[in-house]
Amino acid sequence: MRSSLPLVAVLLLAGFVLSFTASEYTLRLLNMAVIASVAVVGLNFAFGYAGLISLGHAAFVGLGAYTLAILTTQAGWSPWLAAIPAILGTGLVAAALGYPLLRLKGHYLALATLGLNVSFSIVAANWIEVTGGTNGIARIPGLSILGHDLKDERSFLWFGLAVLAVLSVLALAIHGSRIGRAMMAVRDDETAAAMTGINVTGVSVSAFALSAIYAAVAGCLFATHVHFVSPDDFSYAHSITHLAMLIVGGEATVAGAIIGATLLTFLPEWFRIFGDGYLAFFGLMMLAILVFLPTGIMGLLRRWRRAPRPGTAPHGAARS
Amino acid sequence: MADLIQLVTNGLALGSVYALAAIGFVIVYSATGVVNFAAGQFVMLGTFAGVTTLVTLGLPMPVGYAGAVALMALFGLLFYAAVYLPLSRSPVVTIIIGTVAIGITLQNAALLTFGSWPVRLTSPVEDMIVEVAGAVIPLHAIAVVVATAVLIGLLWLLLNKTALGIAMRAVAQDVRAAKLMGLRVNVLLAFTWVLAAVLAGIAGLMLGPMWFADVNMGDPIALKAFAATIIGGFGSLPGAIAGGLFVGLAEVLGASYISSAYKDLIAFGAMILFLLVRPQGVFGERIQDRG
Numbered sequence: 239m240r241s242s243l244p245l246v247a248v249l250l251l252a253g254f255v256l257s258f259t260a261s262e263y264t265l266r267l268l269n270m271a272v273i274a275s276v277a278v279v280g281l282n283f284a285f286g287y288a289g290l291i292s293l294g295h296a297a298f299v300g301l302g303a304y305t306l307a308i309l310t311t312q313a314g315w316s317p318w319l320a321a322i323p324a325i326l327g328t329g330l331v332a333a334a335l336g337y338p339l340l341r342l343k344g345h346y347l348a349l350a351t352l353g354l355n356v357s358f359s360i361v362a363a364n365w366i367e368v369t370g371g372t373n374g375i376a377r378i379p380g381l382s383i384l385g386h387d388l389k390d391e392r393s394f395l396w397f398g399l400a401v402l403a404v405l406s407v408l409a410l411a412i413h414g415s416r417i418g419r420a421m422m423a424v425r426d427d428e429t430a431a432a433m434t435g436i437n438v439t440g441v442s443v444s445a446f447a448l449s450a451i452y453a454a455v456a457g458c459l460f461a462t463h464v465h466f467v468s469p470d471d472f473s474y475a476h477s478i479t480h481l482a483m484l485i486v487g488g489e490a491t492v493a494g495a496i497i498g499a500t501l502l503t504f505l506p507e508w509f510r511i512f513g514d515g516y517l518a519f520f521g522l523m524m525l526a527i528l529v530f531l532p533t534g535i536m537g538l539l540r541r542w543r544r545a546p547r548p549g550t551a552p553h554g555a556a557r558s
Numbered sequence: 559m560a561d562l563i564q565l566v567t568n569g570l571a572l573g574s575v576y577a578l579a580a581i582g583f584v585i586v587y588s589a590t591g592v593v594n595f596a597a598g599q600f601v602m603l604g605t606f607a608g609v610t611t612l613v614t615l616g617l618p619m620p621v622g623y624a625g626a627v628a629l630m631a632l633f634g635l636l637f638y639a640a641v642y643l644p645l646s647r648s649p650v651v652t653i654i655i656g657t658v659a660i661g662i663t664l665q666n667a668a669l670l671t672f673g674s675w676p677v678r679l680t681s682p683v684e685d686m687i688v689e690v691a692g693a694v695i696p697l698h699a700i701a702v703v704v705a706t707a708v709l710i711g712l713l714w715l716l717l718n719k720t721a722l723g724i725a726m727r728a729v730a731q732d733v734r735a736a737k738l739m740g741l742r743v744n745v746l747l748a749f750t751w752v753l754a755a756v757l758a759g760i761a762g763l764m765l766g767p768m769w770f771a772d773v774n775m776g777d778p779i780a781l782k783a784f785a786a787t788i789i790g791g792f793g794s795l796p797g798a799i800a801g802g803l804f805v806g807l808a809e810v811l812g813a814s815y816i817s818s819a820y821k822d823l824i825a826f827g828a829m830i831l832f833l834l835v836r837p838q839g840v841f842g843e844r845i846q847d848r849g
Contacts, residue, residue: 291651338834344650345593346792349784350833353826356781360826364819475777478595482655515670521663528656529644 242493242536246406249496250399257395265391267504272398273459274499278483279402279409279492280452285481286490287418288445289425290340294351295453295480297358300472301328302454303461307375308368317379317462325454332450336443355474362469374468381462394463401459402496405452409492412448421445486527488534497535563693565810571699572768573806574706575601578761579783580790580798581713582754588793589730589750592642592653596661598780599668600755604630604762605771606668609677619682626763627756634755638748661776668773679766702764709760710799717795726750782809785829791839800840804828 253268260268277299284290302324309320335354342350362369369375381388381397388394412418420441423431432438461467479502484490487498505523509516531538583597594600607626611617617625637660645656686697717723728736729746737743761779769775786805790797805825813821832839 285651291654293654342833342837345654346788346833346837348593348651348654349788350830352781352784353788353829353833357823357826357830360820360823478655478658481651482659485652485655515666518663518666518670521659521661521666524659525641525645525656525663528648528652528659532648532652 242491243407243410245493246403246410246496249493249500250403250406253395253399257392257399262391265395267507269391269395269398269463271500271503272395272402273456273463274480274483274503275402275496276398276405276459277453277456278480278487278495278499279406280449280456281480281484282409282449282490282492282495283412283421283445283452284449285484286495287413287421287425288442290442290446291344291348291481292351292446292449293348293474293477293481294355294358295449296472296474296476297355298328298332298450298453299457299460299476300358300362300467300469301331301450302457303467303472304362304369304375304457305454306458306461307378307467310379311375311377317381317458321455321458324458325451328454328457329447329451333443333447336446337439340439340442340446352474352477355472355477359469359473362472369469372469374466374471376466378461378465378467380465388462398459398463401455405455406492406496409452413492417441417444482524486524486531486534488531488536488538489540491536494534494536501535560692560694561814563690564695565814566807567693567695567699567703569807569810570803571702571764571806572810573803574702575761575765575768575802576779576782576786576805577799577802578706578709578757578764579779580786580802581710581795582758582761583783583787584793584795584798585730585750585757586754589726589747590642590646591650592646592657593650594754595654595657595780596637596641596664596776597754597758597783598776598778599661599664600630600633600758600776601762601765601779602668602773602776603633603664604759605679605766605775606672606762606773607633607759608679608763608766609672609771612679613677623763627759630755630759631752633759634752635748637755638751642747642751661780665773665776672771672773674773676770676772679763679771681767684767698767702768705760705764709757713757713795722746722749782806782825785825787839788829788837789825789832789839791841794839794841797839797841 253272256268257265277295281292281295284292305324305327306317306320309315309323310317339347339350339354363372365371383397386393388397420431420436421444423434423436424438424441428438460471483498483502484495485498486502487494487496506517506520509519512519527534579597579601582600583594586592586594604626607629608622610629611625612619612622615622641656641660645653648656681698681701683697683701688695688697688700717727725736725741726746726749728739728741729743733743736746765775765779782805783802786801787798788801789804790799790801808824808828809821812824816824
């Protein structure tokens with residue numbers, strides 16, 4: 239598969255340029271899109287590379303966010319310090335859950351991870367002493383770099399884009415590495431992968447844990463951006479949205495994950511002109527994308543690039 | 559003791575609703591392989607079909623119920639043509655997201671049509687109670703259990719004793735072979751969706767008087783129906799019934815004896831435990847057959 243590094247660079251650069259011209263409202267949405275992108279680039283390890291259908295990704299985002307929120311507000315840690323156990327702890331939890339769960343396949347795994355997400359929401363909503371119940375946890379401190387607080391939307395966006403850039407490059411490096419190829423081998427044919435000496439369980443669990451680590455980073459960004467977490471922010475509906483973002487973006491690529499996450503963050507906002515129940519149009523739009531663009535936006539881009547219309551300059555075809 | 563009888567009856571009534579929702583989900587899955595994440599919205603639409611005919615239009619009870627069921631049958635046909643057919647050749651995950659997308663649309667279309675204010679759908683046996691050994695039981699709960707039992711009996715007769723039902727099972731078993739035997743597969747698949755929508759709709763009509771009719775009721779019901787299906791066994795009708803009753807009983811008894819906050823954790827905990835230890839459920843399909 240062609241590397242999507244140039245496209246990722248273009249997307250991040252576009253975000254950076256937009257940060258100078260966009261309104262406060264758009265900046266906020268861009269921040270949301272960047273945070274969702276981090277989570278979805280992570281989900282791409284589990285679903286895109288290793289073929290694991292996870293409907294529990296939001297629970298890992300939530301675990302990261304809640305861990306940071308609890309350590310900063312109740313134990314008085316700095317958010318930078320709290321992010322370390324939040325991210326590593328979430329990865330460990332995912333690995334521990336992955337060992338028994340990932341024996342399941344297809345819709346069994348989908349429903350098991352869905353059950354996991356629902357269970358997370360129930361615990362977050364009811365373990366009031368620790369999580370604050372449905373009231374959530376407020377007043378989470380923000381991040382600051384060298385004395386500069388990332389308080390306004392613009393500086394947070396720059397930081398978010400930098401994090402997304404680092405994590406995207408890492409994801410692309412893993413894609414081309416031995417472990418990345420092993421994940422894809424497991425996705426395409428488990429038996430054949432096992433025959434060539436790949437440790438199928440180990441590879442699946444690594445993909446799952448890696449996706450949870452990215453999710454926890456997204457959770458930490460979310461908590462320090464919004465300064466507030468509640469169970470609703472990490473319900474299973476968000477897990478489904480993450481998966482939808484990946485599929486709408488298409489083709490299990492990092493660039494696709496970012497495009498899908500950004501599009502599905504902005505799409506509902508554009509539909510607000512329809513008033514109450516605007517999500518009805520959002521659902522129809524998503525169904526239309528799934529039916530008419532089964533390979534997502536990336537598939538569309540590729541087709542458009544590979545098959546120039548007859549009559550276009552021949553050197554254009556030669557270049558692609 | 560009186561308390562226990564009361565709780566068990568209410569649990570069985572709620573469980574019957576979950577069981578019907580789960581059966582609708584299972585017959586679609588067996589026939590088409592589609593995991594329908596909009597199943598909860600089917601139940602919600604059933605309740606609101608009843609609200610439309612009985613409350614908004616004020617039709618008399620029998621006509622209103624028949625009208626609501628007819629609306630649901632029409633909805634099932636529409637769903638088959640507009641959602642299932644375009645998606646039927648897609649990979650599992652696309653179908654999951656597709657049915658989720660259409661579920662979001664249905665929920666918000668209902669919000670646009672009926673508003674966010676919960677509505678009360680009354681029961682034909684509203685306010686009537688029965689006393690058994692000192693326990694006060696709403697007649698509606700008993701009626702729900704009896705009606706569910708009758709429906710399950712009719713469903714069994716349909717699937718085992720009629721040509722239509724046997725043809726449906728043939729399609730569920732092997733679409734290609736069924737086609738080669740000259741069965742009109744598309745008509746049978748359409749009928750499967752209609753049957754699922756009607757069963758979910760009846761579940762919704764029975765649930766209306768137990769809960770308030772609320773456009774957001776679909777998701778919690780879908781989750782319970784999924785848990786019921788996993789516990790009973792994916793793709794198994796007796797499993798859907800046993801699972802549904804278990805989830806309903808666990809919810810009502812758990813809320814009263816263990817913790818009302820964590821009542822739902824029992825069902826989902828049991829579901830995850832089953833997935834880990836016995837993923838084929840109590841009566842399930844052999845798991846290696848499916849992917």
